[in-house]
Amino acid sequence: MKTIKIILTLIFLGFLTNSCNDDNDDSNNAMKATYPYTVSMTDAPGPYEAVLIDLKGVEITGNNGQTVALNVIPGIYDLLELSNGTTTLIATDTLESANVEQIRLILGPNNSVVVNNISYPLSTPSAEQSGLKLQVHQTLQSGIIYNVLLDFDANQSIVAQGNGGYKLKPVIRTIETAISGIIKGKISPMGTLAVVSATSDVAYSTNVNDSGDFQLLGLPPGTYTVTVTPASPLLPVTISGVVVTAGQTTDIGTITF
Numbered sequence: 413m414k415t416i417k418i419i420l421t422l423i424f425l426g427f428l429t430n431s432c433n434d435d436n437d438d439s440n441n442a443m444k445a446t447y448p449y450t451v452s453m454t455d456a457p458g459p460y461e462a463v464l465i466d467l468k469g470v471e472i473t474g475n476n477g478q479t480v481a482l483n484v485i486p487g488i489y490d491l492l493e494l495s496n497g498t499t500t501l502i503a504t505d506t507l508e509s510a511n512v513e514q515i516r517l518i519l520g521p522n523n524s525v526v527v528n529n530i531s532y533p534l535s536t537p538s539a540e541q542s543g544l545k546l547q548v549h550q551t552l553q554s555g556i557i558y559n560v561l562l563d564f565d566a567n568q569s570i571v572a573q574g575n576g577g578y579k580l581k582p583v584i585r586t587i588e589t590a591i592s593g594i595i596k597g598k599i600s601p602m603g604t605l606a607v608v609s610a611t612s613d614v615a616y617s618t619n620v621n622d623s624g625d626f627q628l629l630g631l632p633p634g635t636y637t638v639t640v641t642p643a644s645p646l647l648p649v650t651i652s653g654v655v656v657t658a659g660q661t662t663d664i665g666t667i668t669f
Contacts, residue, residue: 445554447510451482451503452559454629455491456618458566460527463491465564465580466520470503471543473514480507488522491564496618497596497627499561512550515560515586516543525570525578534570534580546586561587563630567619587630593656596627597664599640604669606642610654631656640667 451470455463467489470482482503494500523534552558568583595610602624609617612634620626620640635655641648646669656662 445508445510447507447552447554448557449482449505449507449512449552450501450557450559451515451562452499452501453489453491453494453562453564454497454499455494455564455566458492458570458619460492460525460566460570461529462524462526462531463564463566463570464522464524464526465489465491466522467502467517468520469516469518469543471516471518472505472507472512473516474509475511475513476509478509479516480505480509491566494564496621496625497594497629502562507552510552510554512548512552515546515548515562517546517562517582517584518543519580523580527578532578534578536580544582544584546584548586548588550588559589561589561630563587585630589630589659591658592630592632593658594627594629594661595631595636595638595654595656595664596625596661597638597640598626598666599624599642600666600668604642604646606640609639609641610636610656611639612636633658638664642669 449472465488467484467486470484472480472482482505484503485501489500519536523536524531525534546562548560550558563585565583565585569580571579571581573579599606599620603622604624606620607617608620608626608628609615610628610631616628616631618626618628633656635653638651638654639648649667651664654662654664
């Protein structure tokens, strides 16, 4: 009888141990943090009719060197349709690592620029082979949806070559929208060509669109001097003391020339 009790006791202890292990596994799985992550794209306007980018992939590299391919929305994007505050989502996923060191943008071969109604191919050898590597160095927090905005500067990214062709050497600024602000406004009369700059410790600039609207994205919080420089013979207008707050848009209204 004693032997039977010992056997039953051992069986019960084994069952209890397995149950505790299962509970610990479930608890560990439940406590494992994840980090929703999205990547969007926008553009600073340039003097072209179209800048077409062939997007193939977006990858994230953590501080351990591990690479994660995000769920990308592939296709050919016209950067000039993404100016003055217009953005488009290009990739999304849920990350298991809290550290993001680098975003790699992978382009295909079908990139082009339209100048005077003529389409020219854009050579992008480095982008096709290894991707465009953008340093971000983020430490993510659980429970927050992170959106990184890739701000192409089309004006600086297109390089005219001596043979009459064009080369893509992308100039891209990464913007963490949760920790930056926006300055927007309008100039009148509509159709006036102008460059808008906001200066604090660093200068940021954009062009107005055909409707006279402009937006400067990804500005660190602080106080800025905004200068609107129209085409000659009109004179620049300067506005001082423009305050930018993280996550908010500062509207400076209409500037009339």
